[in-house]
Amino acid sequence: MAPKEFCKMISRSKPGPGDGGNTGSWRVLRPVIDLKACIPVKMNKEACFNCWLYCPDSVVSKTIPPVINFEYCKGCGICAEECPAGAITMVNEATPIEEDK
Amino acid sequence: MRTDIIEIRWHGRGGQGAITAAKIVANAAFVSGYKGVVMTPTFGTERRGAAIFTSLKISKNKIYDLSPIATPDMVIVLDHTLLEEVDVTAGLKENGLVVLNGPKPVSEYTFKGMKVAVSDITTHSVEAGLPPGIINSGIIGAFSKASGLVDIDVLIDAIEKEFSTKRPELNSKAAQIAYDNTAIGGM
Amino acid sequence: MHIIESGNVAAATGVKLSRAQVIAAYPITPQTPLTEKLSEFVEGGELDAQYIPVESEHSAMGVCIAASTAGTRAFTATSANGLLYMNEQLHWAVGARLPIVMCVANRGIGAPWTVWNDQQDTIAQRDVGWIQIYCNDHQQIIDSVIKAFRLAQSVSIPVMVCYDGYLLSHTYMPFDQPEQSKVDTFLPKFAPTHFLNPDDPANFNTVTLPDVRPGLDGKMAPGYIEIRHNLQEDLRASLDVYEEIDTAFAKDFGRGGNPFVEQYKCEDADFVAVCIGSLSYQLRDVIDIMRDNGVKIGVMGVQMYRPFPNQAIIAALDGKKCAIVFEKALSYGNQGALYADIKSALYNSKDKPLVHNYILGLGGREIKTRHLLDALNESCTAPETFGDSPRWIGLKL
């Protein structure tokens, strides 16, 4: 008898942008990184990246500077809470943003 | 299949009050003799602003099937910007009705093989004295005019009851203005 | 007066009309709007109760146990994993013979995580000794809550009132709200048989020995097995008590008369679909289609699952060709729990029907009319060849 294959199914998904659905549409507050205060930018070397580590939707890149994917950032504010340099502020989504212009 | 059930699907955004509007119509329909009334909101994890829909079934007899509507007789669209995101006519029966809150004249909206009723609820509600963005009372007026299913006076009673602590007269006025200013076209 | 509201509000209104005195609240989807509504009632002065927010479901039942032991009418509500987290306290509440009432908005159990409806949560609790009543619509929810309080205090056994999460908990439909004065007459003030009383000090639920033993007063005190035997006897006797309560309710409010099973077009039927909860109403439309096609079929909803109404089941199914049991839960590793219970009841019937089992709707999978029609047609066409294993409906493998 051919051996039976066990446990072909569990619920499992890859963490990453989009796994939680269209979470960008949830956002009321938008995280904005002050690059002058951001540690890896200031030191110009790989460091900190707390925002990348703690973002529950994996939408912050581990790059210099860290970049947030606003298509999926849900605006939870965890990155701002965890940033040791206080470089991230949560601004009202309706506020126009310099970089966007 | 039961043919006694009228199926109305409401499209809105989280926070726009589609569920409250459907509930008001449910109450008014019940008072008007529809003993079977079932309103089933869709259940999901989406937040404020996201597209949502609500199913309302009405019948003279008790309704047993609580599943969401797949083949509506009419759809009510609280926000014309939804047309770009959602196929509001999905499953709509032939000669079905689309009731739309939109700024343009009725001739500008076409849904193949369907009747369309348009009212600029967003503007009419402000005319009625409501703060901008409150549209769920107004859309009920447009629904009444376009569908003829439930009398506007019964609906206005139901609106004033539901909004008893939230500007009842302004909400019913919005419904009345919308009722008087609903243009019907299509087909 | 009729109102159109959600099933959770129907439940909360029943609790208000029953004048619950202590409410323990811990939120879990899809039950949360029920306890939120109760907090509004208490806050607005419409319900004179202690509203106690707790930090877990285990504590919620702990609060109910304490409140009930102090002689008050206690209520809580939960769903899914919350109910399972309570499990140890559920056993305690019934062993201590406390007439607590709890609503459960039925929801599937993780893992994997789901918030949608099936009935695994309460079915998995069928052996703890609580009475379980299931509802098919909002009218039954509000009525059952009121009846449950009377039943619980009549037999000193806690009662679970269960209704399908989302399908009933979040759906709006009209229901009649009984008058307070009539409910007050129907449900007399709670007069506990035993409670903590400083004037008459007592220890409750103390250690029992494997054997009986004399107490300080010289009288023989029962051992564990006697106390448990007494619980089982009382549970079986609760069937008659509930029937009386249901009859009294029907007299006062004009609704009821089906305390154990609710049948639709079963009288002349060869085939009977059987299930628990709102699905039994959804099946009515499907039965009508089958009848139009010339099949003699009906549907029966099981309203009381524990204690199991064996006699009512036999009376309903004896002499039929086939009973088709649809379940939104199963006893994993065996079969549908209701299916097994029904077969066991029918073992003592004279003219046993065949019994089939379908599993469906787990984790909120939509149950389509087409699927139900296919299943019923399959069962009615060749009933002898079905076999004893459950078949699954709507799987996408």
Ligand code: SF4
């Ligand atoms: S607010 Fe920050 S932590 Fe939250 S999703 Fe957006 S980037 Fe991630």
Ligand code: SF4
């Ligand atoms: S947590 Fe703050 S400091 Fe650290 S990388 Fe992110 S933005 Fe820069």
